[in-house]
Amino acid sequence: MLSERQMMILRAVVRDFTNTGVPVGSKALAKQLPIHVSSATIRNEMAALEEQGLIKKTHSSSGRIPSVEGYRYYVDHLVKPDPLQPNDIDVIQTSLGGDFHKIDEIISQSATILSNLTSYTAFTLKPELKDSRLSGFRLVPLGKRQVMAILVTDSGDVENQTFDVSEAVSGDQLEAVVRLINDQLVGLTLPDVLQKLQTDIPLKIANYLQSPTGFLDIFGDVLTRAAQERFYVGGRLNLLNFSQDSDVDSLKSLYSLIDKTDDIANVLGPPSDNISVQIGNEMTNDALQNFSLITATYDVNQHGRGMIAILGPTRMPYSRMLGIVGAFREELAKKLLDYYRNYDE
Amino acid sequence: MLSERQMMILRAVVRDFTNTGVPVGSKALAKQLPIHVSSATIRNEMAALEEQGLIKKTHSSSGRIPSVEGYRYYVDHLVKPDPLQPNDIDVIQTSLGGDFHKIDEIISQSATILSNLTSYTAFTLKPELKDSRLSGFRLVPLGKRQVMAILVTDSGDVENQTFDVSEAVSGDQLEAVVRLINDQLVGLTLPDVLQKLQTDIPLKIANYLQSPTGFLDIFGDVLTRAAQERFYVGGRLNLLNFSQDSDVDSLKSLYSLIDKTDDIANVLGPPSDNISVQIGNEMTNDALQNFSLITATYDVNQHGRGMIAILGPTRMPYSRMLGIVGAFREELAKKLLDYYRNYDE
DNA sequence: TCTTAGCACTTGGTTTGTTTGAGTGCTAAA
DNA sequence: TTTAGCACTCAAACAAACCAAGTGCTAAGA
Numbered sequence A, B: 001m002l003s004e005r006q007m008m009i010l011r012a013v014v015r016d017f018t019n020t021g022v023p024v025g026s027k028a029l030a031k032q033l034p035i036h037v038s039s040a041t042i043r044n045e046m047a048a049l050e051e052q053g054l055i056k057k058t059h060s061s062s063g064r065i066p067s068v069e070g071y072r073y074y075v076d077h078l079v080k081p082d083p084l085q086p087n088d089i090d091v092i093q094t095s096l097g098g099d100f101h102k103i104d105e106i107i108s109q110s111a112t113i114l115s116n117l118t119s120y121t122a123f124t125l126k127p128e129l130k131d132s133r134l135s136g137f138r139l140v141p142l143g144k145r146q147v148m149a150i151l152v153t154d155s156g157d158v159e160n161q162t163f164d165v166s167e168a169v170s171g172d173q174l175e176a177v178v179r180l181i182n183d184q185l186v187g188l189t190l191p192d193v194l195q196k197l198q199t200d201i202p203l204k205i206a207n208y209l210q211s212p213t214g215f216l217d218i219f220g221d222v223l224t225r226a227a228q229e230r231f232y233v234g235g236r237l238n239l240l241n242f243s244q245d246s247d248v249d250s251l252k253s254l255y256s257l258i259d260k261t262d263d264i265a266n267v268l269g270p271p272s273d274n275i276s277v278q279i280g281n282e283m284t285n286d287a288l289q290n291f292s293l294i295t296a297t298y299d300v301n302q303h304g305r306g307m308i309a310i311l312g313p314t315r316m317p318y319s320r321m322l323g324i325v326g327a328f329r330e331e332l333a334k335k336l337l338d339y340y341r342n343y344d345e
Numbered sequence C: 001t002c003t004t005a006g007c008a009c010t011t012g013g014t015t016t017g018t019t020t021g022a023g024t025g026c027t028a029a030a
Numbered sequence D: 001t002t003t004a005g006c007a008c009t010c011a012a013a014c015a016a017a018c019c020a021a022g023t024g025c026t027a028a029g030a
Helices: A004-020 A026-032 A039-051 A068-078 A086-097 A103-118 A171-185 A190-198 A200-205 A213-227 A236-242 A248-259 A261-268 A318-344 B004-020 B026-032 B039-051 B068-078 B086-097 B103-118 B171-185 B190-198 B200-205 B213-227 B236-242 B248-259 B261-268 B318-344
Strands: A055-057 A064-066 A121-125 A134-141 A146-153 A158-164 A231-234 A276-279 A291-299 A305-313 B055-057 B064-066 B121-125 B134-141 B146-153 B158-164 B231-234 B276-279 B291-299 B305-313
Touching: A004 A026, A004 A039, A004 A064, A004 A068, A026 A039, A039 A055, A039 A064, A064 A068, A068 A276, A068 A318, A086 A103, A086 A318, A103 A121, A103 A231, A103 A305, A103 A318, A121 A236, A121 A261, A134 A171, A134 B134, A146 A213, A146 B146, A146 B158, A158 A213, A158 B146, A158 B158, A171 A190, A171 A200, A190 A200, A190 A213, A200 A213, A236 A248, A236 A305, A236 B248, A248 A261, A248 B236, A261 A291, A291 A318, A305 A318, B004 B026, B004 B039, B004 B064, B004 B068, B004 B318, B026 B039, B039 B055, B039 B064, B064 B068, B068 B276, B068 B318, B086 B103, B086 B318, B103 B121, B103 B231, B103 B305, B103 B318, B121 B236, B121 B261, B134 B171, B146 B213, B158 B213, B171 B190, B171 B200, B190 B200, B190 B213, B200 B213, B236 B248, B236 B305, B248 B261, B261 B291, B291 B318, B305 B318
Parallel strands: none
Antiparallel strands: A055 A064, A121 A231, A121 A305, A134 A146, A146 A158, A276 A291, A291 A305, B055 B064, B121 B231, B121 B305, B134 B146, B146 B158, B276 B291, B291 B305
């Protein structure tokens, strides 16, 4: 249990350290705090805070820096998100104000905006497609042997892929396949489609084609790509600013971590309604020991829920960051609702 | 004019320094060289080489390192490309051996292979499309207001883009546009198409649509994207290994340089039949002062010519790198010919 | 004339020691 | 409970000393 004064001191330590990066000592605190006590008193309180594992020293006679637990306490109990700077609001609204023709453009643009605002690295995941349904499938013959497969979902997502057909296939046959898929699968959720694709469909398609597997593979490919959570990264290079003593190896593993599509869900953690903060070793991943991750979901009504996140050094100014993330999730949700409304009507 | 012995010494200095990264002294050279002379003699010769600006000292009593001019002389007169390691041949052939369905896959895969072989950063440009011709154009209605535009060239390239149509457009109208474009533009080279698009076409299309500009913009978009040289980068992270003293700023400018599509042609320089080497400040770009760039073209007969390149530290083992680039350009050309042959027949 | 042994000299890097300043814990008095 | 005072610690900055590698030059030898 912390006294009021201890909280005040802890808050000041975190604030000061996140701002300056220098361990903060009793004297500086005494001068800075609103209450009027001597540095010796501060020292006593700091000893108590250290006792509880909330702050620590970098060496035996140094000032204090927050421990991970200290940051945690600060984030959970002491911080208040800063309201956005007018300037920041401007940036968001102009960057997001344009006319977009694809959801992906909005989401990827968002990653850039977020990284600019924070000067950290930002992630954006588009709303999950798990619940969206197949609304159309096309096969468009392009040349002698090339065909493009196009898949459309009811939420306006389009996924396509070109492939070669190994044998000569007639337009009629293609048509038949398309008709079959559209008859049987349209309206189902993507996971359901994927499942049927492995059971019912191969039998039926065999009527039209001798070796149907090729087609189904392609269709499956396009499908899984569409169903996969697609994520975007902004401000990759900002990570360079925080890799202390330029440890190339850890930088590399960091970069390969954030570029691997499959891992990202693991890294970000499960979605939650609140804005969530993960600090340093609270994340299991070794490469992230000196980083903090702020994640937040955004809801687009029946169109599902997506996620945004920023990754920065453990000593980030949390109040400002929480403010930005909180505001941005709202703006993004609004923008997407707008987009869908336009698209639906 | 260099004597035989001076050449031998220069070659040895470059070899040694590129291998070890340590300035090389007279004693080490005396031991290493095939001829039997004392270190004092070597010192005299080195003084002569320094006189000519081919090698230099890092400080008044240090060993010598090659100057840019020294590297240049070495590359122009002394180096012999190493033959490929059996292991490397293996890597190339298995990585390139698979079944590809798109040229872009081959080219992008090539960047990865090259970067793996060299442990530097690799670039690959696909064969220019300037000379290839439009072979087909499609507009595929996807939903109420979404349409996909697809463009195919005679070299098998496919480019597509989804867009919203602001007004309700009937299928008939779309068909008419498609027919018009196919009638008027198929068979022309892409630059010609682009040109006609600004002159003849708008007039004709006005018969079918009230506000044709939207469509033409889209078509133009897709077209320019297809005509643009597309390039791929492999081994981005390898740059981290060579950024001495972790100068974050120069790293950043380096990365933004290689990620900007429009600049890449400038950076790589004009294509030439030979393998070309650019060393340090021979490149005007500030960010590249400590790097060397090896570029080479590859020819795919009538399908045009592309480019590959590797970017590494000035002190790279040139003989090995020249060997790799030389061999790889051939393999890639072969593979692409194969691909086109399959595609054409 | 070319080569080489020998030597004085230069320099960066490493080690070792010193100083300084910010900060701490503890004690004893207010 | 607070605070002034004091002894103590440690990183960082600076300086001195030393070492190893290498150089240029000179003078003798082939």
